[in-house]
Amino acid sequence: MKSAFVVLAALAALTAYYVYLPLPSTVSDPWQLMALDATFRTAQHLCNLIHYMRLSHHLRALNYMIGAIDKLEPPSQGHLKITDTLFDGVEVRVFEPATEQGEALRRSVVYIHGGGWALTSAKSSLYNNLCRTVAESLNAVVVSVDYRLVPDVHFPEQFHDAVRATKYFLRSDVLAKYSVDPDRIAISGDSAGGNLAAAVSQQLSQDENVTNKLKLQALIYPVLQPLDFNTPSYQQNMDMPVLSRFVMVKFWIDYLNGNYDFAYSMLINNHTSLDASQATYFRERMNWTSLLPLTLQKNYKPVIQTAGMPEIVQEMPALLDVRAAPLLAKKAVLQLLPKTYILACENDVLRDDAMMYAKRLEDADVEVTLDYFEDCFHG
Template identity: 55%
Template sequence: MIQSPSEVFGGPVQKTMKRLFAVTLILTIAFAYFIYIPLPSTVSEPWKLMILAGTFRGFMQMGTVAHTLGLTHHTDVLNLVASSFGLLGSESSENLRVSDTAFAGVEVRVFQSTLREAGELKRGVVYIHGGGWALGSARSGSYDCLCRKLAKDLDAVVVSVEYRLAPDVHFPVQYDDVLQASRHFLQPEVLAQYSVDPDRVAVSGDSAGGNLAAAVAQQVAIDDSIAIKFKVQALIYPVLQALDFNTPSYQESQNVPILYRTVMIQFWLEYLAADPEHLHALLLNNHTAQDQNQVASARAKVDWVRLLPPSVQKQYKPVVQPRGTPRILEEVPGLLDPRASPLLAERDVLVQVPQAYILTCEHDVLRDDGLMYGQRLQEAGVTVTHDHYEGGFHGCISFAFWPTYFSVGIQSMQNYIAWLDKNL
């Protein structure tokens, strides 16, 4: 009896197909399990954010494994991954001259608009990139693109500061780098060299860069040795304090990508050269407990029950421990240093800082840092523009460029530049 091909090959082929289907199904379920995370209904483009967050989590886990095995520091892995996506060269383009140089020994990338005739004065912006004081670069794709757009749209000179990063250095090195570069740029002869109007210079930054921008704006404002001051400060979802990791936004958005509460605390501990074992204590606010009198005045400056509107506070309650861990503040004095936490600055400092633009996102653990700082500045008599995005998440402006377009990133970037155009 002659068998048909299907009878001869059907059995093995069918088994192979079943196995392939089973493997595909398992991989699909595993992929969906890894990618899918519950997100607030109002967050912008949730599936796109899930994929982005899954990718970021994968890189974070790679860094953790490498760190655990003693191969390298976990942030080195993240920076290596980031650089593999491209550190852009200083190529100039039409109406824009780009160059890498150093200001007072600090590396910077300078973007000069060439739209005006030689000798005509332009606006100036000192820009400070984010990345938890440990990641990122003035040369990375998103920041290079942002600064190019700033220079072109504002017809300005933009100085993007390549400050040194943790874990190679710790606070106050990052702050000092940005301050030194800013002091150098604000010298009359340097501004003249770049044809920048001394009355129209801004300082700006996002996330940890917003932290450094706020801190440097404070120092420049009160330093009598610096004759030329910043006209405005523009802070994009800035991180401004490390005393309360249980503000309403820290509680509400603790698991919303791309900045999780535990990751932000890890960035703080690395920045301040602190023991990573303090993570759990900081999660519980043990470092600011009621029995620690040395933080009483500082605690009042982050009193979100007073500083935040009821609509933001919602059902959340302050987390204040009766007894804490006093050795944390002894070991990590930077927690109370306004150069690290600009929200802790005294009122006599705040009254001198320039007009402020503060951008916040609803689904961001740092939302309330920006809101509280804006309120304290207003109480000190400083003009503040608050730009808030209900669908926004931390880092969204960095995703306004190819290949990670987010509509909220494009909108927030456009409004940020429009504010600078109007007020600088």
């Protein structure tokens, strides 16, 4: 009996050690965050083992686990017509509020889900319920884009899926089919979905063949650049649960079909060293010492290596592709963008991506609303 008590006490101590994390005092719901992170880490460890044993790609295995858990929570339908269909060959889920006779044309939102370009889907209960809430709250038609994922495809295929689906929806005949007002269409997304939403917005704003333009982009803690993993928010939150700096670097490598051997060099900005001439061309467009307020810069210093690994950019040229990194766009492109809403969280490695983009858009005379939550974390 005594030995059993000792074993139980040891297991409890080990569990507490595994789950507990020192967090900033400003974080809301710290135990919820710790539990979420412990669950995610456990799933990642199992999937990495599966990958190591060559049974399946770790991201494919992780997606399978997410799907299995998701089936335990059936998505709520609400008072909406929910339809799975194809827009120019891309899977989408459309949420339509009930139409009343004589009702005016409705507003609409194209939504692109997050997940590191690799996880979850538009059909998960999380995004199903989010889009349902948006559709009901705004009395809006919501088009949730179910783009293809890593490892089945890599950049630029996710971007192409999002562009094709959005461009198809913007056709006048399709908008008429769903009773959508052409002058009240937004695009939105969170995290990697925010990356795709920003990139799609830039692409379509320059496309002269698109007559019905997006009127708003709403970006929720978007991923916007892979060139500097030592912005103040990356340094401050490098070990933050759910989305650490190392996890974000690996998501980028997976998305751009790169080599994991580059990860540790990218963590210290070796891929954008001064001898990587291609990368230095873009440095001013994401110079956080001029784009971030001093309150966020704090005492952090830029990490600029004199000599590094310029071959990383040579082997992963998409690192410098504006379609992957919307923050790198020219000012002339930014000036074409619609009114913008951006949400950023203090305890998030991606905070400064969002803040820098907001500043660049303001400098390009785009109307920007920025919501900054000091007690919130990614996800």
